[in-house]
Amino acid sequence: MAGIVKVVGTGPGDENYITPIGLETIKLAEILVGGQRLLDTFANDGQEQFPVDKDLKKAIEYINEKRYSKNIVVLVSGDTGIYSLANYLTKHIDPDDLEFIPGISSIQLMFARIKKPWNEAQILSMHGRTLDIVVEVVKQSKMTALLTGSPWTPQKIADYLISEGVLDMKVIVGKDLSYPWEILIDTTLQELAKVEEDYSNSVMVILNE
Numbered sequence: 001m002a003g004i005v006k007v008v009g010t011g012p013g014d015e016n017y018i019t020p021i022g023l024e025t026i027k028l029a030e031i032l033v034g035g036q037r038l039l040d041t042f043a044n045d046g047q048e049q050f051p052v053d054k055d056l057k058k059a060i061e062y063i064n065e066k067r068y069s070k071n072i073v074v075l076v077s078g079d080t081g082i083y084s085l086a087n088y089l090t091k092h093i094d095p096d097d098l099e100f101i102p103g104i105s106s107i108q109l110m111f112a113r114i115k116k117p118w119n120e121a122q123i124l125s126m127h128g129r130t131l132d133i134v135v136e137v138v139k140q141s142k143m144t145a146l147l148t149g150s151p152w153t154p155q156k157i158a159d160y161l162i163s164e165g166v167l168d169m170k171v172i173v174g175k176d177l178s179y180p181w182e183i184l185i186d187t188t189l190q191e192l193a194k195v196e197e198d199y200s201n202s203v204m205v206i207l208n209e
């Protein structure tokens with residue numbers, strides 16, 4: 001249908017984790033819009049590509065210019081419903097003109113890895129946030145799952161929680177989930193605060209047991 005923009009949740013990263021319907025939708029696209037990493041992973045020969053950077057307004061302008069004449073698909077990481085560009089699109093494009101195809105979230109995969117249900121977890125993203133909100137959430141929840149991101153690395157979060165008087169708790173960090181080089185670090189807040197490795201692209205689960 002003319003004007004409709006499909007938004008595909010591509011899963012946590014590795015191409016084995018995208019759904020068949022997501023993959024089929026991408027194959028049929030004439031234009032793909034998304035972060036460079038997603039374009040590099042999922043674009044097919046002959047598809048026009050528009051890399052999304054920090055200038056989201058420019059991406060909306062481009063989508064609106066093209067969507068009535070071309071089959072356009074927006075790629076987002078993980079699921080469309082968790083801290084995603086998909087939500088921004090609903091604020092700038094009539095939601096009736098959007099179709100979301102969900103994907104496996106990094107949060108979902110993390111809970112599968114640690115074999116715990118995520119229905120009771122509090123989920124927060126640290127992207128562009130201040131840390132004060134996390135302290136209360138961690139103290140009051142049995143399980144907190146954090147999407148870590150610049151400037152808040154798992155180590156900085158652990159360090160801050162300790163400095164705010166949060167008792168030592170069990171923590172699991174899942175880095176680069178779904179990729180062959182994925183790692184899970186099973187530790188505690190105090191131990192994590194001392195580690196110097198690069199844990200970017202991680203989900204952090206804090207257990208208040």
Ligand SMILES: C[S@@+](CC[C@H](N)C(=O)[O-])C[C@H]1O[C@@H](n2cnc3c(N)ncnc32)[C@H](O)[C@@H]1O
Binds near residue numbers: 078174175176
């Ligand atoms: C902007 S959020 C997007 C979340 C995405 N919509 C989802 O459902 O996973 C990006 C954050 O998700 C987490 N993330 C995304 N992919 C990941 C992966 N493969 N392994 C670990 N964490 C990941 C990281 O915390 C990253 O900073």
